[in-house]
Amino acid sequence: MRQVTRHDGTEPEVTLPGTAIYRMREEQTEREYEIRVWVPESAPPASGYPVIYLLDANAVFGTMVEAMRAQSLRPEKTGVVPAVIVGIGYTARAPFPPDRHYDFMMSVPKGELPRRPDGATWPEHGGAEAFTQFIEEQLKPDIERRYAIDRSRQSVVGHSLGGLFVLQLLLDRPGTYRNYIAGSPSLHWNSAWIARQQETFVSRMTDNSSEIHVFLAAGELEGSHPSGVIERSRAFAQWLNHVDAEGVRADFICFEDEGHVSVLPVFIGRALRFVSSD
Template sequence: MMHKKMDKNVMDKTAASTEVTIKGTQQIPMQSSAGKREYQIFVSKPLEEPPSWGYPVIYLLDANSVFGTMVEAVRLQSRRPEKSGVVPAIIVGIGYATNGPFSSERYYDYTLPVAVSELPVRPDGSPWPSHGGAEDFLKFIEEDLKPEIDKRYKVDHDSQTLFGHSLGGLFALYVLFEKPYAFQTYIAGSPSLHWNKKWFREEEEKFLSRLNQGNGDISLLLGVGELEGTHKSGMNGNALELSKRLSLKDSRVNVQFNEFEGEGHLSVLPPLINRALRFALKRNVTGKK
Protein backbone atom coordinates (compact mmCIF):
# COMPACT_ATOMS: atom_id res chain seq x y z
CA MET A 1 0.00 0.00 0.00
CA MET A 2 2.79 2.40 0.84
CA HIS A 3 4.45 1.65 -2.50
CA LYS A 4 1.30 2.52 -4.47
CA LYS A 5 0.77 5.75 -2.52
CA MET A 6 4.28 6.90 -3.33
CA ASP A 7 3.76 6.17 -7.04
CA LYS A 8 0.83 8.59 -7.15
CA ASN A 9 3.02 11.40 -5.86
CA VAL A 10 5.91 10.83 -8.27
CA MET A 11 6.18 13.47 -11.02
CA ASP A 12 5.10 12.16 -14.40
CA LYS A 13 8.27 12.36 -16.50
CA THR A 14 6.24 12.24 -19.71
CA ALA A 15 4.15 15.31 -18.84
CA ALA A 16 4.83 18.37 -20.97
CA SER A 17 6.53 21.26 -19.15
CA THR A 18 5.63 24.91 -19.55
CA GLU A 19 7.49 28.12 -18.80
CA VAL A 20 6.71 29.88 -15.53
CA THR A 21 5.42 33.41 -16.02
CA ILE A 22 4.55 36.14 -13.56
CA LYS A 23 0.83 36.83 -13.64
CA GLY A 24 -0.08 40.32 -14.82
CA THR A 25 3.16 40.92 -16.72
CA GLN A 26 3.98 41.36 -20.38
CA GLN A 27 6.93 42.18 -22.59
CA ILE A 28 6.80 44.90 -25.26
CA PRO A 29 9.56 45.41 -27.87
CA MET A 30 10.18 49.10 -28.55
CA GLN A 31 12.51 51.18 -30.68
CA SER A 32 13.64 54.70 -29.84
CA SER A 33 12.45 57.29 -32.35
CA ALA A 34 15.65 59.33 -31.98
CA GLY A 35 18.50 56.84 -32.01
CA LYS A 36 16.64 53.80 -33.39
CA ARG A 37 17.88 51.70 -30.47
CA GLU A 38 16.10 48.48 -29.52
CA TYR A 39 14.64 47.81 -26.07
CA GLN A 40 12.60 45.14 -24.36
CA ILE A 41 10.03 46.74 -22.06
CA PHE A 42 8.75 44.59 -19.19
CA VAL A 43 5.47 45.74 -17.64
CA SER A 44 3.67 44.55 -14.51
CA LYS A 45 0.14 45.81 -13.97
CA PRO A 46 -1.56 45.33 -10.58
CA LEU A 47 -4.45 42.85 -10.48
CA GLU A 48 -6.39 45.37 -8.38
CA GLU A 49 -8.49 48.04 -10.05
CA PRO A 50 -6.74 51.43 -10.20
CA PRO A 51 -7.81 54.28 -7.93
CA SER A 52 -9.63 57.15 -9.64
CA TRP A 53 -6.35 59.06 -10.01
CA GLY A 54 -4.47 56.11 -11.53
CA TYR A 55 -1.66 53.78 -10.55
CA PRO A 56 1.72 55.06 -9.37
CA VAL A 57 4.49 53.97 -11.76
CA ILE A 58 8.06 52.86 -11.09
CA TYR A 59 10.38 52.98 -14.10
CA LEU A 60 13.11 50.39 -13.52
CA LEU A 61 16.48 50.27 -15.31
CA ASP A 62 18.36 46.99 -15.95
CA ALA A 63 15.04 45.16 -16.07
CA ASN A 64 16.67 41.90 -17.21
CA SER A 65 18.26 41.58 -13.77
CA VAL A 66 15.75 42.92 -11.24
CA PHE A 67 12.28 43.16 -12.80
CA GLY A 68 11.05 39.92 -11.22
CA THR A 69 12.44 40.87 -7.82
CA MET A 70 10.63 44.20 -7.77
CA VAL A 71 7.37 42.82 -9.18
CA GLU A 72 7.16 40.11 -6.53
CA ALA A 73 8.08 42.55 -3.76
CA VAL A 74 5.24 44.87 -4.80
CA ARG A 75 2.78 41.99 -5.26
CA LEU A 76 3.40 40.63 -1.77
CA GLN A 77 3.72 43.86 0.17
CA SER A 78 0.83 45.72 -1.47
CA ARG A 79 -1.69 43.17 -0.14
CA ARG A 80 -1.74 45.15 3.14
CA PRO A 81 -0.75 48.73 2.30
CA GLU A 82 -1.74 50.00 5.73
CA LYS A 83 0.84 47.65 7.25
CA SER A 84 3.61 47.68 4.63
CA GLY A 85 3.41 51.23 3.32
CA VAL A 86 3.36 49.83 -0.24
CA VAL A 87 0.40 50.28 -2.59
CA PRO A 88 -0.21 48.48 -5.90
CA ALA A 89 1.90 50.07 -8.63
CA ILE A 90 2.78 49.58 -12.27
CA ILE A 91 6.38 48.47 -12.79
CA VAL A 92 7.90 49.43 -16.15
CA GLY A 93 11.23 47.71 -16.65
CA ILE A 94 13.55 48.91 -19.40
CA GLY A 95 15.68 46.04 -20.65
CA TYR A 96 17.42 44.63 -23.68
CA ALA A 97 17.21 41.63 -26.02
CA THR A 98 19.49 39.42 -23.92
CA ASN A 99 19.14 36.28 -21.84
CA GLY A 100 21.73 37.53 -19.38
CA PRO A 101 21.12 39.84 -16.42
CA PHE A 102 22.93 42.77 -18.07
CA SER A 103 23.66 44.07 -21.55
CA SER A 104 26.75 46.01 -22.58
CA GLU A 105 24.37 48.50 -24.23
CA ARG A 106 23.67 49.96 -20.79
CA TYR A 107 27.09 51.64 -20.87
CA TYR A 108 25.92 53.81 -23.78
CA ASP A 109 22.43 54.53 -22.46
CA TYR A 110 23.34 55.39 -18.87
CA THR A 111 26.39 57.63 -19.34
CA LEU A 112 27.39 61.08 -20.55
CA PRO A 113 30.23 61.59 -23.03
CA VAL A 114 33.59 61.45 -21.26
CA ALA A 115 37.09 61.63 -22.74
CA VAL A 116 38.70 58.20 -22.73
CA SER A 117 41.59 59.63 -20.71
CA GLU A 118 39.16 60.60 -17.92
CA LEU A 119 37.45 57.22 -17.63
CA PRO A 120 38.26 54.96 -14.68
CA VAL A 121 40.32 51.88 -15.51
CA ARG A 122 38.10 48.88 -16.19
CA PRO A 123 38.65 46.03 -13.68
CA ASP A 124 39.83 43.58 -16.36
CA GLY A 125 41.85 46.21 -18.23
CA SER A 126 39.78 45.96 -21.42
CA PRO A 127 38.39 49.03 -23.24
CA TRP A 128 35.02 50.34 -22.10
CA PRO A 129 32.05 49.69 -24.43
CA SER A 130 30.57 52.60 -26.39
CA HIS A 131 29.29 55.26 -23.99
CA GLY A 132 27.77 58.75 -23.87
CA GLY A 133 24.12 58.25 -24.91
CA ALA A 134 22.30 59.40 -21.75
CA GLU A 135 20.68 62.37 -23.49
CA ASP A 136 19.12 60.18 -26.19
CA PHE A 137 18.06 57.59 -23.63
CA LEU A 138 16.23 60.23 -21.60
CA LYS A 139 14.46 61.35 -24.78
CA PHE A 140 13.36 57.76 -25.36
CA ILE A 141 11.86 57.56 -21.88
CA GLU A 142 10.13 60.93 -22.07
CA GLU A 143 9.01 60.98 -25.72
CA ASP A 144 8.47 57.31 -26.56
CA LEU A 145 8.06 55.14 -23.47
CA LYS A 146 5.98 57.32 -21.15
CA PRO A 147 3.37 58.16 -23.86
CA GLU A 148 3.07 54.44 -24.67
CA ILE A 149 2.49 53.56 -21.00
CA ASP A 150 -0.04 56.40 -20.73
CA LYS A 151 -1.99 54.97 -23.68
CA ARG A 152 -2.14 51.47 -22.20
CA TYR A 153 -2.76 52.14 -18.50
CA LYS A 154 -4.40 54.56 -16.08
CA VAL A 155 -1.39 56.40 -14.63
CA ASP A 156 -0.95 58.81 -11.73
CA HIS A 157 1.31 61.46 -13.24
CA ASP A 158 2.02 62.88 -9.79
CA SER A 159 3.60 59.63 -8.55
CA GLN A 160 6.30 58.46 -10.92
CA THR A 161 9.63 57.00 -9.81
CA LEU A 162 12.92 56.25 -11.56
CA PHE A 163 15.01 53.39 -10.10
CA GLY A 164 18.59 52.71 -11.19
CA HIS A 165 21.58 50.88 -9.75
CA SER A 166 25.32 51.31 -10.42
CA LEU A 167 25.53 52.98 -13.85
CA GLY A 168 21.72 53.01 -13.68
CA GLY A 169 22.03 54.97 -10.43
CA LEU A 170 24.33 57.39 -12.24
CA PHE A 171 21.68 57.85 -14.94
CA ALA A 172 18.95 58.42 -12.34
CA LEU A 173 21.05 61.25 -10.89
CA TYR A 174 21.67 62.64 -14.38
CA VAL A 175 17.91 62.86 -14.95
CA LEU A 176 17.44 64.45 -11.52
CA PHE A 177 19.97 67.16 -12.34
CA GLU A 178 19.01 67.66 -15.98
CA LYS A 179 15.21 67.42 -15.79
CA PRO A 180 14.25 67.17 -12.10
CA TYR A 181 10.47 67.18 -12.59
CA ALA A 182 10.48 64.27 -15.04
CA PHE A 183 9.83 62.12 -11.93
CA GLN A 184 8.74 62.85 -8.38
CA THR A 185 11.01 60.21 -6.80
CA TYR A 186 14.51 59.06 -7.69
CA ILE A 187 16.23 55.92 -6.41
CA ALA A 188 19.98 55.88 -7.07
CA GLY A 189 21.54 52.65 -5.82
CA SER A 190 25.35 52.44 -5.65
CA PRO A 191 25.63 55.30 -8.16
CA SER A 192 28.82 55.32 -10.24
CA LEU A 193 29.49 59.00 -9.58
CA HIS A 194 33.20 58.51 -10.28
CA TRP A 195 32.27 58.16 -13.97
CA ASN A 196 30.92 61.72 -14.30
CA LYS A 197 31.93 63.27 -10.98
CA LYS A 198 33.22 66.50 -12.55
CA TRP A 199 29.99 67.06 -14.50
CA PHE A 200 27.80 66.59 -11.43
CA ARG A 201 29.79 69.03 -9.34
CA GLU A 202 29.60 71.63 -12.10
CA GLU A 203 25.86 71.09 -12.60
CA GLU A 204 24.74 71.35 -8.96
CA GLU A 205 24.00 75.07 -9.07
CA LYS A 206 22.10 74.73 -12.35
CA PHE A 207 20.12 71.91 -10.79
CA LEU A 208 19.10 74.06 -7.83
CA SER A 209 18.05 76.81 -10.23
CA ARG A 210 15.84 74.34 -12.11
CA LEU A 211 14.23 73.33 -8.82
CA ASN A 212 13.31 76.95 -8.11
CA GLN A 213 11.45 77.10 -11.43
CA GLY A 214 9.25 74.07 -10.74
CA ASN A 215 6.40 73.14 -8.46
CA GLY A 216 6.40 70.51 -5.75
CA ASP A 217 9.02 68.63 -3.83
CA ILE A 218 11.33 65.93 -5.11
CA SER A 219 12.49 62.86 -3.18
CA LEU A 220 15.86 61.15 -3.61
CA LEU A 221 16.98 57.89 -2.02
CA LEU A 222 20.69 57.11 -2.23
CA GLY A 223 21.49 53.54 -1.20
CA VAL A 224 24.80 51.66 -1.03
CA GLY A 225 26.07 48.40 0.42
CA GLU A 226 28.35 48.57 3.44
CA LEU A 227 30.91 46.32 1.72
CA GLU A 228 31.19 48.78 -1.18
CA GLY A 229 32.91 51.21 1.16
CA THR A 230 36.31 49.68 0.42
CA HIS A 231 36.02 50.15 -3.36
CA LYS A 232 38.68 52.42 -4.83
CA SER A 233 36.02 54.51 -6.60
CA GLY A 234 34.91 55.93 -3.25
CA MET A 235 31.31 55.05 -4.13
CA ASN A 236 29.90 55.22 -0.61
CA GLY A 237 31.67 58.43 0.26
CA ASN A 238 30.63 60.08 -3.01
CA ALA A 239 26.97 59.20 -2.41
CA LEU A 240 27.05 60.31 1.23
CA GLU A 241 28.66 63.65 0.39
CA LEU A 242 26.13 64.28 -2.38
CA SER A 243 23.26 63.58 0.03
CA LYS A 244 24.73 66.05 2.53
CA ARG A 245 25.21 68.80 -0.06
CA LEU A 246 21.70 68.46 -1.46
CA SER A 247 20.16 68.37 2.02
CA LEU A 248 21.96 71.54 3.07
CA LYS A 249 21.51 73.54 -0.11
CA ASP A 250 17.81 73.12 -0.78
CA SER A 251 15.12 71.92 1.60
CA ARG A 252 12.82 71.10 -1.33
CA VAL A 253 14.84 67.96 -2.00
CA ASN A 254 13.87 65.21 0.42
CA VAL A 255 17.14 63.28 0.54
CA GLN A 256 17.68 59.99 2.33
CA PHE A 257 20.98 58.08 2.45
CA ASN A 258 21.10 54.42 3.48
CA GLU A 259 24.09 52.13 3.85
CA PHE A 260 22.92 48.52 4.04
CA GLU A 261 24.88 46.47 6.55
CA GLY A 262 26.76 43.45 5.23
CA GLU A 263 25.75 44.00 1.59
CA GLY A 264 27.95 44.31 -1.50
CA HIS A 265 27.46 45.84 -4.93
CA LEU A 266 24.95 43.24 -6.16
CA SER A 267 23.58 41.79 -2.92
CA VAL A 268 22.38 45.28 -1.97
CA LEU A 269 19.64 45.14 -4.61
CA PRO A 270 16.91 43.20 -2.71
CA PRO A 271 17.09 45.33 0.48
CA LEU A 272 17.38 48.48 -1.63
CA ILE A 273 14.24 47.51 -3.55
CA ASN A 274 12.33 46.96 -0.31
CA ARG A 275 13.40 50.33 1.04
CA ALA A 276 12.71 52.02 -2.29
CA LEU A 277 9.13 50.75 -2.44
CA ARG A 278 8.24 52.27 0.92
CA PHE A 279 10.13 55.45 0.06
CA ALA A 280 8.33 55.88 -3.28
CA LEU A 281 4.85 54.55 -2.54
CA LYS A 282 4.07 55.24 1.12
CA ARG A 283 2.58 58.65 0.42
CA ASN A 284 -0.07 56.93 -1.73
CA VAL A 285 -1.34 54.69 1.09
CA THR A 286 -3.84 57.18 2.52
CA GLY A 287 -5.06 58.21 -0.90
CA LYS A 288 -4.57 61.14 -3.24
CA LYS A 289 -4.45 64.57 -1.65
Protein backbone atom coordinates in the same frame (compact mmCIF):
# COMPACT_ATOMS: atom_id res chain seq x y z
CA MET B 1 3.64 32.23 -11.93
CA ARG B 2 2.49 30.43 -15.06
CA GLN B 3 4.26 28.59 -17.87
CA VAL B 4 4.13 29.76 -21.46
CA THR B 5 4.48 26.99 -24.05
CA ARG B 6 7.16 27.66 -26.64
CA HIS B 7 6.90 26.55 -30.25
CA ASP B 8 10.58 25.86 -30.91
CA GLY B 9 10.79 22.62 -28.95
CA THR B 10 12.57 24.11 -25.95
CA GLU B 11 11.37 24.08 -22.35
CA PRO B 12 8.45 26.40 -21.51
CA GLU B 13 9.25 29.74 -19.93
CA VAL B 14 7.74 31.13 -16.74
CA THR B 15 6.04 34.52 -16.73
CA LEU B 16 4.94 36.66 -13.81
CA PRO B 17 1.20 37.11 -13.24
CA GLY B 18 -0.11 40.45 -14.42
CA THR B 19 2.89 41.08 -16.65
CA ALA B 20 2.96 42.15 -20.31
CA ILE B 21 6.14 42.04 -22.42
CA TYR B 22 6.67 43.85 -25.70
CA ARG B 23 9.45 45.52 -27.68
CA MET B 24 9.99 49.14 -28.65
CA ARG B 25 12.50 50.67 -31.04
CA GLU B 26 14.07 54.02 -30.26
CA GLU B 27 13.35 56.33 -33.19
CA GLN B 28 16.62 58.26 -33.12
CA THR B 29 19.17 55.44 -32.70
CA GLU B 30 16.97 52.46 -33.69
CA ARG B 31 18.09 50.63 -30.57
CA GLU B 32 15.56 48.01 -29.46
CA TYR B 33 14.31 47.61 -25.88
CA GLU B 34 12.25 44.95 -24.18
CA ILE B 35 9.55 46.58 -22.06
CA ARG B 36 8.01 44.61 -19.20
CA VAL B 37 4.94 46.00 -17.45
CA TRP B 38 3.29 44.74 -14.28
CA VAL B 39 -0.16 46.07 -13.35
CA PRO B 40 -1.85 45.62 -9.94
CA GLU B 41 -4.93 43.43 -9.76
CA SER B 42 -6.79 46.08 -7.75
CA ALA B 43 -8.66 48.83 -9.59
CA PRO B 44 -6.71 52.07 -10.06
CA PRO B 45 -7.38 55.05 -7.78
CA ALA B 46 -9.39 57.91 -9.27
CA SER B 47 -6.13 59.71 -10.08
CA GLY B 48 -4.57 56.59 -11.64
CA TYR B 49 -1.85 54.23 -10.47
CA PRO B 50 1.54 55.49 -9.29
CA VAL B 51 4.17 54.31 -11.78
CA ILE B 52 7.75 53.11 -11.27
CA TYR B 53 10.18 53.15 -14.21
CA LEU B 54 12.79 50.48 -13.45
CA LEU B 55 16.15 50.30 -15.23
CA ASP B 56 18.05 47.03 -15.75
CA ALA B 57 14.82 45.05 -16.03
CA ASN B 58 16.84 42.03 -17.20
CA ALA B 59 18.27 41.75 -13.71
CA VAL B 60 15.71 43.09 -11.24
CA PHE B 61 12.22 43.25 -12.76
CA GLY B 62 11.18 39.92 -11.23
CA THR B 63 12.60 40.96 -7.86
CA MET B 64 10.58 44.16 -7.80
CA VAL B 65 7.37 42.58 -9.08
CA GLU B 66 7.38 39.78 -6.50
CA ALA B 67 8.20 42.24 -3.71
CA MET B 68 5.35 44.49 -4.86
CA ARG B 69 2.87 41.59 -5.20
CA ALA B 70 3.55 40.38 -1.68
CA GLN B 71 3.85 43.68 0.15
CA SER B 72 1.07 45.67 -1.53
CA LEU B 73 -1.54 43.16 -0.33
CA ARG B 74 -1.47 44.86 3.10
CA PRO B 75 -0.27 48.42 2.56
CA GLU B 76 -1.42 49.43 6.04
CA LYS B 77 1.13 46.93 7.43
CA THR B 78 3.96 47.16 4.90
CA GLY B 79 3.77 50.77 3.76
CA VAL B 80 3.79 49.64 0.11
CA VAL B 81 0.91 50.75 -2.13
CA PRO B 82 0.12 49.13 -5.50
CA ALA B 83 1.86 50.76 -8.46
CA VAL B 84 2.47 49.96 -12.11
CA ILE B 85 6.05 48.75 -12.66
CA VAL B 86 7.60 49.49 -16.06
CA GLY B 87 10.83 47.58 -16.57
CA ILE B 88 13.16 48.84 -19.30
CA GLY B 89 15.45 46.06 -20.49
CA TYR B 90 17.11 44.47 -23.47
CA THR B 91 16.43 41.51 -25.73
CA ALA B 92 19.67 39.87 -24.57
CA ARG B 93 19.49 37.15 -21.91
CA ALA B 94 22.33 38.53 -19.77
CA PRO B 95 21.27 40.34 -16.57
CA PHE B 96 23.58 43.29 -17.32
CA PRO B 97 24.08 43.60 -21.11
CA PRO B 98 26.89 45.95 -22.23
CA ASP B 99 24.32 48.16 -24.03
CA ARG B 100 23.52 49.71 -20.66
CA HIS B 101 26.89 51.53 -20.69
CA TYR B 102 25.77 53.45 -23.77
CA ASP B 103 22.27 54.19 -22.50
CA PHE B 104 23.06 55.16 -18.92
CA MET B 105 26.11 57.37 -19.43
CA MET B 106 26.64 60.85 -20.74
CA SER B 107 29.61 61.31 -23.06
CA VAL B 108 32.73 61.44 -20.88
CA PRO B 109 36.09 62.77 -22.16
CA LYS B 110 38.63 59.96 -22.41
CA GLY B 111 40.90 61.48 -19.78
CA GLU B 112 38.06 61.58 -17.22
CA LEU B 113 37.08 57.91 -17.49
CA PRO B 114 38.00 55.72 -14.51
CA ARG B 115 40.57 53.01 -15.17
CA ARG B 116 39.09 49.56 -15.77
CA PRO B 117 40.49 46.97 -13.32
CA ASP B 118 41.59 44.62 -16.12
CA GLY B 119 43.04 47.46 -18.20
CA ALA B 120 40.60 46.89 -21.09
CA THR B 121 38.66 49.68 -22.78
CA TRP B 122 35.13 50.39 -21.61
CA PRO B 123 32.11 49.61 -23.83
CA GLU B 124 30.72 52.43 -25.96
CA HIS B 125 29.00 55.13 -23.92
CA GLY B 126 27.45 58.57 -24.40
CA GLY B 127 23.84 57.71 -25.25
CA ALA B 128 22.12 58.94 -22.08
CA GLU B 129 20.48 61.92 -23.77
CA ALA B 130 18.97 59.74 -26.51
CA PHE B 131 17.86 57.19 -23.91
CA THR B 132 16.20 59.94 -21.86
CA GLN B 133 14.43 61.18 -24.96
CA PHE B 134 13.19 57.64 -25.70
CA ILE B 135 11.72 57.33 -22.20
CA GLU B 136 10.11 60.78 -22.17
CA GLU B 137 8.84 60.99 -25.75
CA GLN B 138 8.08 57.37 -26.67
CA LEU B 139 7.82 55.09 -23.65
CA LYS B 140 5.92 57.29 -21.20
CA PRO B 141 3.22 58.33 -23.71
CA ASP B 142 2.81 54.67 -24.68
CA ILE B 143 2.41 53.60 -21.03
CA GLU B 144 -0.05 56.40 -20.37
CA ARG B 145 -2.16 55.33 -23.36
CA ARG B 146 -2.28 51.72 -22.19
CA TYR B 147 -2.79 52.20 -18.45
CA ALA B 148 -4.38 54.58 -15.94
CA ILE B 149 -1.33 56.48 -14.67
CA ASP B 150 -1.03 59.25 -12.08
CA ARG B 151 1.59 61.48 -13.71
CA SER B 152 2.14 63.33 -10.42
CA ARG B 153 3.47 60.11 -8.79
CA GLN B 154 6.22 58.92 -11.10
CA SER B 155 9.40 57.26 -9.85
CA VAL B 156 12.61 56.12 -11.51
CA VAL B 157 14.85 53.40 -10.03
CA GLY B 158 18.36 52.40 -11.06
CA HIS B 159 21.39 50.61 -9.64
CA SER B 160 25.11 51.09 -10.30
CA LEU B 161 25.34 52.72 -13.75
CA GLY B 162 21.54 52.86 -13.61
CA GLY B 163 21.87 54.77 -10.35
CA LEU B 164 24.21 57.19 -12.07
CA PHE B 165 21.62 57.68 -14.81
CA VAL B 166 18.95 58.42 -12.18
CA LEU B 167 21.09 61.14 -10.58
CA GLN B 168 22.01 62.57 -13.98
CA LEU B 169 18.26 62.89 -14.64
CA LEU B 170 17.76 64.59 -11.29
CA LEU B 171 20.47 67.16 -11.95
CA ASP B 172 19.64 67.77 -15.60
CA ARG B 173 15.81 67.55 -15.48
CA PRO B 174 14.61 68.08 -11.90
CA GLY B 175 10.89 67.51 -11.53
CA THR B 176 10.60 64.95 -14.34
CA TYR B 177 9.90 62.43 -11.55
CA ARG B 178 8.66 62.79 -8.00
CA ASN B 179 10.99 60.08 -6.66
CA TYR B 180 14.57 59.40 -7.76
CA ILE B 181 16.02 56.15 -6.37
CA ALA B 182 19.70 55.35 -6.93
CA GLY B 183 21.37 52.23 -5.55
CA SER B 184 25.18 52.11 -5.41
CA PRO B 185 25.34 54.89 -8.04
CA SER B 186 28.54 55.01 -10.10
CA LEU B 187 29.18 58.66 -9.28
CA HIS B 188 32.89 58.26 -9.98
CA TRP B 189 32.18 57.75 -13.69
CA ASN B 190 31.07 61.27 -14.45
CA SER B 191 32.23 63.25 -11.43
CA ALA B 192 33.32 66.39 -13.35
CA TRP B 193 29.95 66.71 -15.14
CA ILE B 194 28.09 66.09 -11.88
CA ALA B 195 30.08 68.79 -10.10
CA ARG B 196 29.24 71.29 -12.84
CA GLN B 197 25.54 70.39 -12.69
CA GLN B 198 25.49 70.76 -8.92
CA GLU B 199 26.76 74.32 -9.24
CA THR B 200 23.77 75.31 -11.38
CA PHE B 201 21.14 72.95 -9.93
CA VAL B 202 19.21 75.63 -8.04
CA SER B 203 18.67 77.65 -11.22
CA ARG B 204 17.04 74.63 -12.87
CA MET B 205 14.80 74.15 -9.84
CA THR B 206 13.16 77.58 -10.27
CA ASP B 207 10.70 76.16 -12.83
CA ASN B 208 9.76 73.20 -10.64
CA SER B 209 6.86 73.53 -8.22
CA SER B 210 6.55 69.88 -7.13
CA GLU B 211 8.33 68.06 -4.34
CA ILE B 212 11.34 65.90 -5.19
CA HIS B 213 12.29 62.91 -3.06
CA VAL B 214 15.68 61.22 -3.52
CA PHE B 215 16.79 57.92 -2.04
CA LEU B 216 20.40 56.75 -2.27
CA ALA B 217 21.70 53.45 -0.93
CA ALA B 218 24.80 51.27 -0.96
CA GLY B 219 26.04 48.07 0.64
CA GLU B 220 28.40 48.11 3.61
CA LEU B 221 30.82 45.75 1.84
CA GLU B 222 31.29 48.30 -0.95
CA GLY B 223 33.30 50.41 1.46
CA SER B 224 36.59 48.93 0.24
CA HIS B 225 35.89 49.71 -3.43
CA PRO B 226 38.15 52.45 -4.89
CA SER B 227 35.13 54.22 -6.39
CA GLY B 228 34.20 55.48 -2.92
CA VAL B 229 30.53 54.76 -3.63
CA ILE B 230 29.44 54.95 0.02
CA GLU B 231 31.17 58.25 0.72
CA ARG B 232 30.09 59.79 -2.59
CA SER B 233 26.45 58.69 -2.13
CA ARG B 234 26.28 59.95 1.44
CA ALA B 235 27.84 63.28 0.42
CA PHE B 236 25.40 63.65 -2.48
CA ALA B 237 22.41 63.15 -0.16
CA GLN B 238 23.84 65.64 2.33
CA TRP B 239 24.38 68.17 -0.45
CA LEU B 240 20.75 67.82 -1.58
CA ASN B 241 19.45 68.34 1.96
CA HIS B 242 21.45 71.55 2.32
CA VAL B 243 21.00 73.01 -1.16
CA ASP B 244 18.80 76.10 -1.35
CA ALA B 245 15.99 74.40 -3.28
CA GLU B 246 12.53 74.18 -1.72
CA GLY B 247 10.78 70.82 -1.78
CA VAL B 248 13.88 68.63 -2.14
CA ARG B 249 14.42 65.81 0.38
CA ALA B 250 17.11 63.13 0.29
CA ASP B 251 17.76 59.97 2.31
CA PHE B 252 20.82 57.70 2.33
CA ILE B 253 21.07 54.18 3.75
CA CYS B 254 24.06 51.86 3.95
CA PHE B 255 22.81 48.27 4.19
CA GLU B 256 24.77 46.11 6.63
CA ASP B 257 26.78 43.16 5.29
CA GLU B 258 25.73 43.66 1.65
CA GLY B 259 27.90 44.08 -1.43
CA HIS B 260 27.42 45.75 -4.80
CA VAL B 261 25.16 42.99 -6.19
CA SER B 262 23.84 41.31 -3.04
CA VAL B 263 22.34 44.66 -2.01
CA LEU B 264 19.83 44.51 -4.87
CA PRO B 265 16.92 42.66 -3.16
CA VAL B 266 17.00 44.72 0.03
CA PHE B 267 17.48 47.92 -1.98
CA ILE B 268 14.48 47.09 -4.17
CA GLY B 269 12.33 46.33 -1.12
CA ARG B 270 13.24 49.60 0.56
CA ALA B 271 12.72 51.52 -2.68
CA LEU B 272 9.09 50.36 -2.80
CA ARG B 273 8.49 51.70 0.69
CA PHE B 274 10.18 54.96 -0.19
CA VAL B 275 8.08 55.64 -3.30
CA SER B 276 4.92 54.78 -1.35
CA SER B 277 5.70 57.09 1.56
CA ASP B 278 4.60 60.27 -0.21
